[in-house]
Amino acid sequence: MESSTVLIIAAFIMLIMLFLKVPVFISLLTSSALYCLLTPSIPIQIMAQRVVAGMENIPLLAIPFFVCSGIIMNYSGVTKRVIRFCDVIISKLGIPGGLGQVTVLTATVMGGLSGSNLADAAMQAKMLVPEMEKKGFSKEFSSVLTAVSAMITPLIPPGIAMIIYGSISNVSVGKLFVAGFGVGALLCISLMIFVMIISIKRGYQKTTDIKIQESFLKTMIDAVPSLLLPIVIIGGIRFGVFTPTEAGSAAIVYALILALIYREMTVKDFIKAIKETCLTTASIMLIIGAASAFAWILTREQVPQALAEFMVTSISSKYIFLILVNLFLIGVGMFVEGNASMIVLVPLLVPVARAFGISDIQFAMVFIFNSAIGCITPPVGTLMLVTCGITKCKIAAFIKESVPFYAVLLIVLLLLTFVPVFSTGIVDLIY
Numbered sequence: 001m002e003s004s005t006v007l008i009i010a011a012f013i014m015l016i017m018l019f020l021k022v023p024v025f026i027s028l029l030t031s032s033a034l035y036c037l038l039t040p041s042i043p044i045q046i047m048a049q050r051v052v053a054g055m056e057n058i059p060l061l062a063i064p065f066f067v068c069s070g071i072i073m074n075y076s077g078v079t080k081r082v083i084r085f086c087d088v089i090i091s092k093l094g095i096p097g098g099l100g101q102v103t104v105l106t107a108t109v110m111g112g113l114s115g116s117n118l119a120d121a122a123m124q125a126k127m128l129v130p131e132m133e134k135k136g137f138s139k140e141f142s143s144v145l146t147a148v149s150a151m152i153t154p155l156i157p158p159g160i161a162m163i164i165y166g167s168i169s170n171v172s173v174g175k176l177f178v179a180g181f182g183v184g185a186l187l188c189i190s191l192m193i194f195v196m197i198i199s200i201k202r203g204y205q206k207t208t209d210i211k212i213q214e215s216f217l218k219t220m221i222d223a224v225p226s227l228l229l230p231i232v233i234i235g236g237i238r239f240g241v242f243t244p245t246e247a248g249s250a251a252i253v254y255a256l257i258l259a260l261i262y263r264e265m266t267v268k269d270f271i272k273a274i275k276e277t278c279l280t281t282a283s284i285m286l287i288i289g290a291a292s293a294f295a296w297i298l299t300r301e302q303v304p305q306a307l308a309e310f311m312v313t314s315i316s317s318k319y320i321f322l323i324l325v326n327l328f329l330i331g332v333g334m335f336v337e338g339n340a341s342m343i344v345l346v347p348l349l350v351p352v353a354r355a356f357g358i359s360d361i362q363f364a365m366v367f368i369f370n371s372a373i374g375c376i377t378p379p380v381g382t383l384m385l386v387t388c389g390i391t392k393c394k395i396a397a398f399i400k401e402s403v404p405f406y407a408v409l410l411i412v413l414l415l416l417t418f419v420p421v422f423s424t425g426i427v428d429l430i431y
Helices: 003-019 024-037 045-055 058-075 078-093 099-114 117-127 129-134 139-152 160-169 173-202 216-238 244-262 267-300 303-314 318-333 338-355 360-374 382-391 395-418 421-430
Strands: none
Touching: 003 024, 003 267, 024 045, 024 267, 024 338, 045 267, 058 078, 058 117, 058 160, 058 244, 058 267, 078 099, 078 117, 078 216, 078 244, 099 117, 099 129, 099 139, 099 173, 117 129, 117 139, 117 382, 129 139, 139 173, 139 382, 139 395, 160 173, 160 338, 160 360, 173 216, 173 244, 173 360, 173 395, 173 421, 216 244, 267 338, 303 338, 318 338, 318 360, 318 395, 338 360, 360 395, 360 421, 382 395, 395 421
């Protein structure tokens, strides 16, 4: 049997397993193992080697560090202080939308602390959605807003998606971190405007109506040490104080110092935080290892080269290419977890994007944003499932309520696609 035929069979088996909701890493490992078994020239040990090699990439060491720092901050009282600070800001400004605006602003700020969109979605679903319902927001709107706001997390440094993308494509993780500020801010502002319009239309609360007696200055002082973390990370990387991986370990030290200052995290909480870090990191690394094995198979079959040649000769404009990539990635995101699709598809698409003269940073932001959209699209949108699981919102109601949110996300995606400055402007300014 020809190797190309074997590849088609393996890919078909993988798609069937994904449709049957088999865990992503098992689907990828099964298809890779099948390819190796049906190709006599490849020892089966190669697959195990490729899985391990995929997880041994040095930049990926930053993932457990940033995951751990984010979890420690949740246990140490940082999250509560950030929410209170965002609450005071929205209340002082009197922006229509109240706690809805607080949800978006908190997700933006927390995105620069945790790096994990699922962790942020779970935290906000537990802490903010019940409060939003008390203030008159519908369960469906509160759940969708929480899930969509968590999309900001992989865009704001230290987003885990940017670490994975940079390690695969040999693009500077530091530059991706800087670019993420602009993209994250764009999505934050777009969502806040949307929440304001919906709140006015539906008669949701105009302000947060907070009962916090502290002054704005006091809440800001409480929150500032936490808010400095992204600045410390970016500044340290930009000026060569530490690498992105070393920045992750520095973030843990910083989080532990805050825990000692706030004195809210017990030894029992610390043990829980370490366990959560191990479980979260293991789930991410399993997907990365399995996807790396399948990506090696695609490279062996010269699929990236064939695809690049086909697209360059068939497509005359880089904008048509970007539109096709957007449609393709949104479709893939409906069925495949973002980290897995990134490891498999980035080696395929980045050479083509470079052939069209598209900036590495712009294409990275477009790719990561598309992956984030996949997290809230049925049937396997992870943010959708996590949020609905906590808030007890029905999936059908969630999907119906999310339709206008997709329009906002489409506008932001088009801006990133056709206006490069939203992706590269801050990078060009700093670097």
